Amino acid sequence: MNGGTRREAHSTDTYTAPGPATRIPYTLRSLQFRKEREASWQELEGLLSRTGGAGLPKLRNDEIVRLVELYRAAGSSLSVARAISLDRNVVEYLEGLTQRAYLVLYAPRRRFLGAIAEFFTRDFPRWVRRLRVPLTLTITVFLAGILTGNRIVHGDSERFYSFVSQEMAQGRGPHTEPAELLEILKGDPESAGELSVFASFLLSHNAQIGLLSFGIGFLGGLPALILVLVNGLGLGAFVAIHERAGLGLDFWAWVLPHGIPEMFAMCLCAAAGLSVGQALLFPGPYRRWDAVTRAGRRSATLVVGAVALFMLAALLEGFFRQLVTSTTVRLVVATVSFLAVVGYFGFVGRGSDSGGRWPAHGEDAR
Amino acid sequence: MNSVAGVNVRPQGGASRPEEVSPRAPLVAGELVTPEQVLLRFELATLGSRLSAVLVDTIVLLGMTLGVLAAMWVLDNIFGPWIHSAGILVIFALRNFYFIFMELRFSGQTLGKRATGIRVVAADGGSLSTGLVFARNLTRELEFLFPLAMVFSDVGVGGIPPIVIRIVAVSWILVMCFIPIRTRSKARLGDLVAGTLVVRVPRPALLRDLAERPSPQSATGPKTTDPDVPVFTQAQLDVYGIHELQVLEDVLRRPVGDVGYRLLDRLAETIQKRIGWESSRRHHSREFLSAFYAAQRGRLEKEMAFGRRRESKRDPGTE
Numbered sequence: 001m002n003g004g005t006r007r008e009a010h011s012t013d014t015y016t017a018p019g020p021a022t023r024i025p026y027t028l029r030s031l032q033f034r035k036e037r038e039a040s041w042q043e044l045e046g047l048l049s050r051t052g053g054a055g056l057p058k059l060r061n062d063e064i065v066r067l068v069e070l071y072r073a074a075g076s077s078l079s080v081a082r083a084i085s086l087d088r089n090v091v092e093y094l095e096g097l098t099q100r101a102y103l104v105l106y107a108p109r110r111r112f113l114g115a116i117a118e119f120f121t122r123d124f125p126r127w128v129r130r131l132r133v134p135l136t137l138t139i140t141v142f143l144a145g146i147l148t149g150n151r152i153v154h155g156d157s158e159r160f161y162s163f164v165s166q167e168m169a170q171g172r173g174p175h176t177e178p179a180e181l182l183e184i185l186k187g188d189p190e191s192a193g194e195l196s197v198f199a200s201f202l203l204s205h206n207a208q209i210g211l212l213s214f215g216i217g218f219l220g221g222l223p224a225l226i227l228v229l230v231n232g233l234g235l236g237a238f239v240a241i242h243e244r245a246g247l248g249l250d251f252w253a254w255v256l257p258h259g260i261p262e263m264f265a266m267c268l269c270a271a272a273g274l275s276v277g278q279a280l281l282f283p284g285p286y287r288r289w290d291a292v293t294r295a296g297r298r299s300a301t302l303v304v305g306a307v308a309l310f311m312l313a314a315l316l317e318g319f320f321r322q323l324v325t326s327t328t329v330r331l332v333v334a335t336v337s338f339l340a341v342v343g344y345f346g347f348v349g350r351g352s353d354s355g356g357r358w359p360a361h362g363e364d365a366r
Numbered sequence: 367m368n369s370v371a372g373v374n375v376r377p378q379g380g381a382s383r384p385e386e387v388s389p390r391a392p393l394v395a396g397e398l399v400t401p402e403q404v405l406l407r408f409e410l411a412t413l414g415s416r417l418s419a420v421l422v423d424t425i426v427l428l429g430m431t432l433g434v435l436a437a438m439w440v441l442d443n444i445f446g447p448w449i450h451s452a453g454i455l456v457i458f459a460l461r462n463f464y465f466i467f468m469e470l471r472f473s474g475q476t477l478g479k480r481a482t483g484i485r486v487v488a489a490d491g492g493s494l495s496t497g498l499v500f501a502r503n504l505t506r507e508l509e510f511l512f513p514l515a516m517v518f519s520d521v522g523v524g525g526i527p528p529i530v531i532r533i534v535a536v537s538w539i540l541v542m543c544f545i546p547i548r549t550r551s552k553a554r555l556g557d558l559v560a561g562t563l564v565v566r567v568p569r570p571a572l573l574r575d576l577a578e579r580p581s582p583q584s585a586t587g588p589k590t591t592d593p594d595v596p597v598f599t600q601a602q603l604d605v606y607g608i609h610e611l612q613v614l615e616d617v618l619r620r621p622v623g624d625v626g627y628r629l630l631d632r633l634a635e636t637i638q639k640r641i642g643w644e645s646s647r648r649h650h651s652r653e654f655l656s657a658f659y660a661a662q663r664g665r666l667e668k669e670m671a672f673g674r675r676r677e678s679k680r681d682p683g684t685e
Contacts (some may be wrong), residue, residue, distance in 0.1 A: 089573045
């Protein structure tokens with residue numbers, strides 16, 4: 001590049017360091033630039049140091065407005081400094097200053113509790129509605145699992161043990177006497193204290209399974225479906241042995257009040273996992289990894305909602321089921337539970353839906 | 367790719383990248399573009415600092431868990447079994463929501479991150495939203511906690527013997543540990559999924575501009591009002607490039623006691639020899655270096671304004 005020759009006229013200048021005013025042949029542009037802007041940088045730094053770790057709330061309104069102005073100015077200073085200045089300290093300082101202002105301004109804006117409230121009144125049901133396709137799939141697989149498990153155990157009752165682990169069975173099996181089964185279904189109101197321990201154990205156990213089924217969704221979605229299917233088979237097997245004892249309705253009354261939120265939450269976790277797998281296989285207009293992370297973010301938040309459902313289920317299972325033994329009351333509560341799930345996921349937060357289709361919540365809560 | 371169509375685009379130190387940066391432009395690890403379209407180059411948190419942060423948080427969590435257990439043990443006689451269920455719930459909440467709560471409440475910092483001076487930011491330059499925080503922390507379960515529980519569990523699943531499960535769990539954990547070592551952004555799986563970065567909290571200070579005064583007052587050297595401030599010709603200023611300038615800046619910014627006069631003398635001598643500088647008057651090394659710094663910076667910045675970045679003395683640059 002021979003650009004240098006063109007400027008020979010200038011190049012005879014000698015360069016001297018800027019000394020006392022009389023001897024300055026020119027000023028460094030970068031130095032001049034710094035002198036013009038330095039005050040605003042320092043003002044920004046002052047505001048930032050006052051926010052500490054707490055973020056914006058420590059500042060008055062006018063200071064926040066000023067902070068935004070100064071942040072933009074610092075960003076533009078940074079761009080200019082990168083282009084014209086070779087003073088590394090200035091560039092690094094501006095980089096850090098802009099970063100700090102950015103971190104304060106783009107920090108999580110909502111408080112933990114506020115975020116949770118907003119989530120349950122708006123985002124959660126809305127996102128569940130968006131997930132209706134994978135959700136329909138997981139619920140269908142789950143129901144198919146129940147039906148299959150039920151048929152198989154009716155055909156050969158020994159197959160019960162292929163679907164239900166010892167831990168789950170709690171002594172129940174195809175050879176258990178109907179009276180004994182009924183005893184378990186009736187529960188023991190006296191033991192409510194211990195049951196609360198049982199309930200919280202169930203909660204962390206179930207929720208952990210939910211989180212897991214979401215987690216393995218990243219492996220393409222298939223394992224999540226298998227997990228749902230296995231759970232369906234187990235439930236179907238249980239139904240079968242109770243039906244053989246003539247206790248079919250009593251069993252449903254026993255399982256459904258807490259089972260509806262619990263099974264729904266499980267299907268939801270699996271569906272969330274599936275949607276991640278779906279994004280992996282069919283990224284649509286996004287780059288593959290971007291599609292996965294988008295789905296991952298949305299789904300992870302959904303799973304938190306599912307944990308809340310598990311919590312509700314555990315409360316119903318640990319207390320209500322043990323304290324109320326009437327099959328009729330249990331069936332009524334199951335119906336209420338069903339309607340609550342339909343109502344919540346079908347209607348809450350609809351106002352903020354962006355023209356979404358009427359969701360197929362008939363399947364949602366079956 | 368040092369030079370594309372005659373324009374140097376090497377992103378280095380304080381060097382400038384092409385001005386038009388769209389969110390789709392491939393960014394170097396740690397870089398993000400704010401909604402104001404300013405490119406910020408964050409320094410990624412080192413693996414060591416992240417590990418220490420996790421250790422601190424783990425100790426805090428363990429401490430709180432032990433505290434809850436102790437409380438359960440103490441209160442057991444008063445409240446009966448109910449306290450157990452409360453305890454189990456609290457421990458469950460701690461395990462799953464400690465990180466989430468802290469990162470939301472304290473702008474992307476847990477106690478451990480605060481102690482090691484790092485924090486979480488959204489890689490897309492937007493706000494660190496609730497969803498990101500939840501996503502990056504819930505995956506901890508999948509990454510470490512669940513496999514870790516598997517390692518210590520004796521229960522076989524579906525007829526698979528426990529030893530096989532343990533081997534699978536351990537290798538899973540190893541793979542998870544390997545991800546941050548291998549990825550450019552030193553990201554955990556959770557960071558990859560959520561699209562977050564863990565960066566060092568910047569704390570730079572604005573120092574005095576070295577070009578402003580020729581030299582600080584030094585005990586032995588001549589006063590700066592000396593009219594014989596060194597003068598350089600353009601040829602002398604075309605020897606070195608930006609890299610050398612910034613090394614010089616670095617040396618000059620250190621306290622003199624730190625560098626030692628001998629190093630300054632040697633540096634000045636080297637430069638004088640290299641650029642063929644002669645003077646009737648002998649300048650104090652530091653004064654010479656400061657003057658050379660200012661002149662060199664002026665020259666290089668002027669060149670830069672014309673679109674020519676001379677990165678180092680080896681750069682053929684504008685010759």
